[in-house]
Each structure stands twice: as C-alpha cells, then as structure tokens.
Amino acid sequence: MKFVILIKGEDKWAELSPAQMQEGLQKYQAFAARLREEGRYVDAEGLDAKIVSIGSDGVVTDGPFAETKELVGGYYVFTAADWEEATAIAKDCPALQYGGAIELRAQMSY
Amino acid sequence: MQQLEVSFRREASRILSRLVSRFGLANQDRAEDAVQVAFLRAMQAWPAQGTPPNPGAWLYVVAQNNLIDGLRREHIYAPESTDIPATEFDADALDDAELQMLFMCCHRSLDDASTTCLILHTLCGLSVSEIAAGLLSSSDAISQRIVRAKRKLREAGASFSFPAGDQLDSARQLVLRAIYLMFNEGYLASSGEALVRSDLCDEAILLVERFRTSRIGDAPAADALMALLLFHRSRLPSRTAEDGSLVQLADQDRSLWDRARISAGFRYLEASLRGNELSRYHIEAAIAGCHARAANFEETDWQEVRLYFADLVGKYPSPIARLNECVAVAMAEGTEAGLELWRKVVEGDRRMLSEYVHSHTIHGWLLERQGRNSEAREALSAALQYTRNEREKRFIADWLARL
The missing domain is CATH 1.10.10 (Arc Repressor Mutant, subunit A)
Known part of the structure; x- marks a missing residue:
C-alpha cells in the first residue's frame, strides 16, 4: 500500500547554525536510506514555495499564498503494509524534530 | 549514515563571503538568509536525489539564485535586469x-x-x-x-578588497x-560549559590555519601565533579539576597535556623563526614552549623564561606582561627579587593594577612562598574583591582556606 508523507512548515530552521543544518540533512538522509534499505522508497522531493492556481474557468493566478505552517515543503512516498506501520514510519521523519508537522495520506483503496 | 564530504560550516562562510562581496554589505542579511535557504533546499533535495557531485557549487548556485530572486521581489533589481552580478561557482573566488x-x-x-x-x-x-x-x-x-x-x-x-602595499x-x-x-x-x-570553551579555542586555531595557508597570510607571526595557541590549547584539559574548579599551572597534571598539540606547536615555532620578525606571539610562544617542555613547575627553565619576559616587556610593554614577569623573576632569582619587581610594577601603574585581580593573586603567591601567610591572606582577600566570576572566586576562596 502506498503512503505519502506531506511535510508542512518547519519554522525552526531560521535560527539553526550551519552545523545544525547539516545534522538535519544527515537525519533526513538516514530516513531516506532506511526507506530504501527496507524496499519502501518510491519517491521524495522538496517543493518550491511558488503556487499557481488554475481555476475551472482556465484563469491562471499566483497563489493562494498559504501561511508558512500550512505550506507543504516536501513529500516522501513509500510503501507500508497498513496505516499502523505507515504511522510508525512517519513518526521517524526528522521534520517532527524541527517543529514541522506531517500529514500522512494513503493511496485510495478500491 | 552517509558521511558527507561537505562541511556546511565551511561552505556557509565561503558562500556568504562571496555573495556579500558581490552584492554588497547592504545585502548581508539577505545573503545570510539565502545561504540558510540553500541548506534547507539541500536537506529537501539531497536525501531524495543523492548528494550532488560538487556540493559546495550546488549550495552556492542555490543561495545565489535565492538571493537574486529576493532582490527582484523587493524591486532592488528590475525583474528583467541583466545588471545582476551573478557569477558561476569559482572555488578560488570564494x-x-x-x-x-x-x-x-x-x-x-x-x-x-x-x-x-x-x-x-x-x-x-x-x-x-x-x-x-x-x-x-x-x-x-x-x-x-x-x-x-x-x-x-x-x-x-x-570594502571587499585585499589591503595593498604597506597596508x-x-x-x-x-x-x-x-x-x-x-x-x-x-x-x-x-564558567559555562567546558565544551563550548574549547570550541572557541579550536575555532581560533582553525582560523589561524586557514589564514596562514591562504595566499596572503604567509607571515612568521602567523606561525608564531599558531604555536602559541597550540601550546595553550594542549593544557586546556588540565586547567579544570573534576569538580570544575580552576587549576593553576604549578598544580596541573602534566600527563594530561596533549603531546600531539605540543609537538605541532614546536614545529610551528621553528617555522616562525624564518625572517627577522619578532612579534609578541614569537616571544609568548617561546615562553609557552618552555612550560611545555618542563617536567614540572619547579624544573622549568626559569632563566630562559625570564629572558623571554624581559624581551616581551621591552618590546611590547604591558602591565600584565610585567606582572607575569614577576613570577618568572621569583622562580629564576628568588622570591624576594620577584616581590621587589612586583612592588615596582604596581607602583608604576597603581590605578589599573589596584583593581586587577591577578595583581593581587601574584602578590599573594609571592608572599606565601616567603611564608608570610597573614600578608598573603590580605592580598588574596583583596583579589577576592575584584574577581567577577564564580569559578575564580571559588579558586581564591579555597586558596585562602588553605593558608
């Protein structure tokens, strides 16, 4: 079953020193490495803050500009047997150690 | 955990310097933010895509793009401006x-x-x-x-430039x-955490090394400073007792001194002797070297230390160097000679030295060596008035209690 971790607003980064940033990177790398080693890794990406909306009328606008804490800054797609397993994995995502929040979603089951 | 070959701390310094040199001091805060954003982007991208082949260049480009985007957003540059000093990553320029x-x-x-x-x-x-x-x-x-x-x-x-000529x-x-x-x-x-203290010392040593090996830092004084800092750094573990109290040179456990740093210190000291410059770091390093070589406090080559102090106060006079000279003179010629010098030094700069804690502790130390304990107690009580930090206070109080 495929799950996606949506990482929202990590406000704590601004105050961290470069060494602490590097430590954060290493935690993320370890997180991704574990997903790969367990054969769960599907995809991951950081997302740009730019948002473009296209309405049903075909009008293209910049935005909406969400609050930083609501903005999705990146995602991890991975496989897990069920919600329980996926939740346990998502809890290990380093974002949570840096003031970020996670939204865990699953592929729709039919 | 994957070990990166990049150091964010080093890159932060180089990238920020380059951006500020290109975009001006007025944009330093924006440049700092841009570097931080680059690190954040790395954190998002590298775990997924793998670490780029040249992480430093990647971070530089991302930081620079972010800075330029920001400057455009704030209309500091027109959106279509071609007048933007964007540059490619160039390690030497950084x-x-x-x-x-x-x-x-x-x-x-x-x-x-x-x-x-x-x-x-x-x-x-x-x-x-x-x-x-x-x-x-x-x-x-x-x-x-x-x-x-x-x-x-x-x-x-x-301005960002290399000082030229006699500058x-x-x-x-x-x-x-x-x-x-x-x-x-x-x-x-x-006070504070021992770890933080040695961190600052290590940063300073890294900085001298970076400066010394740069294309403009080649100077005997830089080698001498390196030697001095390494000698001092080698003693850091023995300066603090297990209970956190201060340990003075005479009582330090010299087996804790870091031999690797000491021998590196001597190598730099030797390198510093090229040319005919004799900076204060040369002399101070020579003194520190005498201590580093000595088996214990009493067996230090005090004659040599004394000569170096004479050099130091002759060329770079300061009341504090002269106070330390009193200790060397006392050890080389006897306590009375040290006391005599101490009186002379204090007479010469009473205004500053009467409130200087180490003037009083050195006085107390000299008096104690002569067995004049009640006078030593007076000197240390005076020292106690002028110390502002807890650890030093405790050190002097313990000393007073022993007398």
Whole structure:
C-alpha cells in the first residue's frame, strides 16, 4: 500500500547554525536510506514555495499564498503494509524534530 | 549514515563571503538568509536525489539564485535586469572573498568584542546562541552587537578588497590580534560549559590555519601565533579539576597535556623563526614552549623564561606582561627579587593594577612562598574583591582556606 508523507512548515530552521543544518540533512538522509534499505522508497522531493492556481474557468493566478505552517515543503512516498506501520514510519521523519508537522495520506483503496 | 564530504560550516562562510562581496554589505542579511535557504533546499533535495557531485557549487548556485530572486521581489533589481552580478561557482573566488571578509571583520571601525562576534558569526558559522554561550553573554546582547557591527562597517564604507602595499602588514596584524583575542575569550572564560570553551579555542586555531595557508597570510607571526595557541590549547584539559574548579599551572597534571598539540606547536615555532620578525606571539610562544617542555613547575627553565619576559616587556610593554614577569623573576632569582619587581610594577601603574585581580593573586603567591601567610591572606582577600566570576572566586576562596 502506498503512503505519502506531506511535510508542512518547519519554522525552526531560521535560527539553526550551519552545523545544525547539516545534522538535519544527515537525519533526513538516514530516513531516506532506511526507506530504501527496507524496499519502501518510491519517491521524495522538496517543493518550491511558488503556487499557481488554475481555476475551472482556465484563469491562471499566483497563489493562494498559504501561511508558512500550512505550506507543504516536501513529500516522501513509500510503501507500508497498513496505516499502523505507515504511522510508525512517519513518526521517524526528522521534520517532527524541527517543529514541522506531517500529514500522512494513503493511496485510495478500491 | 552517509558521511558527507561537505562541511556546511565551511561552505556557509565561503558562500556568504562571496555573495556579500558581490552584492554588497547592504545585502548581508539577505545573503545570510539565502545561504540558510540553500541548506534547507539541500536537506529537501539531497536525501531524495543523492548528494550532488560538487556540493559546495550546488549550495552556492542555490543561495545565489535565492538571493537574486529576493532582490527582484523587493524591486532592488528590475525583474528583467541583466545588471545582476551573478557569477558561476569559482572555488578560488570564494576563498578570496572569505579572506577579505576576515579583513573586513577586523576593520578599524570595530571594537574588539564586535570583531570577535562578527568572526564567530560570519566565518565560523556559529549561531547567536552558541556565541552567547561561548562568550558568557545573552543571545540578545550578541545579536545586537552583530547588527551594530554590520551597520558600522557599512557606515565606514568598508570594502571587499585585499589591503595593498604597506597596508597589508598592519591589516595582517589586526587579523592575528583578533584571532588571539578570540582564543583568549575561549581560554579564559571561566564558567559555562567546558565544551563550548574549547570550541572557541579550536575555532581560533582553525582560523589561524586557514589564514596562514591562504595566499596572503604567509607571515612568521602567523606561525608564531599558531604555536602559541597550540601550546595553550594542549593544557586546556588540565586547567579544570573534576569538580570544575580552576587549576593553576604549578598544580596541573602534566600527563594530561596533549603531546600531539605540543609537538605541532614546536614545529610551528621553528617555522616562525624564518625572517627577522619578532612579534609578541614569537616571544609568548617561546615562553609557552618552555612550560611545555618542563617536567614540572619547579624544573622549568626559569632563566630562559625570564629572558623571554624581559624581551616581551621591552618590546611590547604591558602591565600584565610585567606582572607575569614577576613570577618568572621569583622562580629564576628568588622570591624576594620577584616581590621587589612586583612592588615596582604596581607602583608604576597603581590605578589599573589596584583593581586587577591577578595583581593581587601574584602578590599573594609571592608572599606565601616567603611564608608570610597573614600578608598573603590580605592580598588574596583583596583579589577576592575584584574577581567577577564564580569559578575564580571559588579558586581564591579555597586558596585562602588553605593558608
């Protein structure tokens, strides 16, 4: 079953020193490495803050500009047997150690 | 865990220096934010895509793009402007900019404390709270100091360039002095976490090394400073007892002294003897070297130490060097001679030295050696009045109790 971790607003980064940033990177790398080693890794990406909306009328606008804490800054797609397993994995995502929040979603089951 | 070959701390300093040199001091805060964003992007991208082949270049390009985007958004550059000094990643240019930033941090318009903060912040990649912990200050005070220092540099019209001709030598001296002071801050800070203290000392040593090996830092005084800092650093573990109290040189467990740093110190000291420059770091390193070589306090070659002190106070007179000379004279010629010199020194600069804690502790030490314990107690009681930190207070109080 495929799950996606949506990482929202990590406000704590601004105050961290470069060494602490590097430590954060290493935690993320370890997180991704574990997903790969367990054969769960599907995809991951950081997302740009730019948002473009296209309405049903075909009008293209910049935005909406969400609050930083609501903005999705990146995602991890991975496989897990069920919600329980996926939740346990998502809890290990380093974002949570840096003031970020996670939204865990699953592929729709039919 | 994957081990990266990139050091964010090193890259922060180089990239920031380069961006500020291209986009100006007025944009330093924006450049700092842009570097931070680059690190954040790395954190998002590298775990997924793998670490890029040249991480430093990747971070530079991302930081620069972010800075330019920001400048456009704020209309500092027109959206279509081609007049933007974007540059490709060039490792040598980054190193040069970093050196120029070092000179900038040591600008004449800044006081010593501001220089120290600015170096730690821009070149050593320490956060405001880390600097505050190292300097026993508050985060607010440090961050204000940094803001003010940046403003002063802008007002003084400081520019990114290498000091040329006869300016170079004095600029080099300012740099070495700034690093020396920064080391002393770490070395003398007498409370706070031991770890933080040695961190500041290690930063200073790394900085001398970076400066020394740069294309503009080749100076015997830089080697001498390196030797001096290594000798002092080698003794750091023995300066603190298990209960956190201070241990003075005479009582230090010399088996704790770091032999590797000591032998490196001697190598630098030897290298510093090329040319005919005799900086204060040369003399101070020679003195520290005498201690490093000695099996214990009594068996130190005090005759030699005394001669070096005579050199030091002759060439670089300071009441504090003269006070330390009293100890060397006492050990080389007898306590009475040391006491006599002490009286002379204090007579010469009573205003400053009467409130200087170590003037009194040295006096007390000399008197104690002569068995004049009640007078020694008076001297130490005076010392106690002028100490401002707890660890030193405890050290003197313990000493008083023993007498």
